[in-house]
Amino acid sequence: MNFQKTNTKISLLEDYYSHFNEDHRLKTRHGQVEFITTMKYLHNVLNENKNLKIIDIGAATGAYSIPLSEEGYYVEAIELVEHNIEIFKNKNSKVKIHNGSALDLYMIESDSFDVTLIFGPMYHLLKKEEKIKALSEAKRVTKNNGIILISYYMNEYAIITYGFIKKHILEAKKLHQIDDNYHMLNLDDDLYSMVRIEDIIEFNKLMNFSRIKLIASTGPSNYIRSVLNSLSDEEFEEYINYHLSICEREDLLGASSHLLDIVKVRK
16 A cells, blocks of 8 residues: 555544544434444444453544443453544543554454454545455454444445535536436545445455345434434334344445345354
């Protein structure tokens, strides 16, 4: 990887996350949908086995690492952005946090963890080979038959919201940000990378992952933020029940803003 480009990307992420409050996002109504759903399926994987060791790659400010540690699990975290690490450390958790990149987990021994989380990195790694490298590293540090939970940012949500709702579709075509099939392309200074289900399937084949479940972790929640904010607490609780009842439906997966792929490692 080009060192200058890598440093530029880190600078872009540092600048972005110094102005973006990830903790606040997950406390919003639409953020709660993602957090509640992810934690539900993560707890299904853990099955209250406190002997399982967890690594959180791209842990941001510890939204998942810290609650899991407080539940009694051994958790280590990897985070690239210094601003996020500072916030993480100020929370005084028991989580051991490393400054590092998902592309090179040199500080972590192979076959060290039972459950691996890789949520943020797949949003920000632009090139296919970078995504594959991150997944390879996640696989390396995970034990055979261990579980990896991977979060992806989805193409159709970006096309609908950025392209049509925010009216950037013609500009995006002119700048070659999308191809003829309306798949978002990545420019060097982009912060986010979007995928489709067929891309995820290809990644899993290359990694020899065996899928356990594919979940729409956000469903339609990001499209209807204002609606969610207008609901009473009782109505919002009912929305969560509705969302959890449909989040595995294959006919609704691709339109979700985020997908959670739960896979088993085979070595």
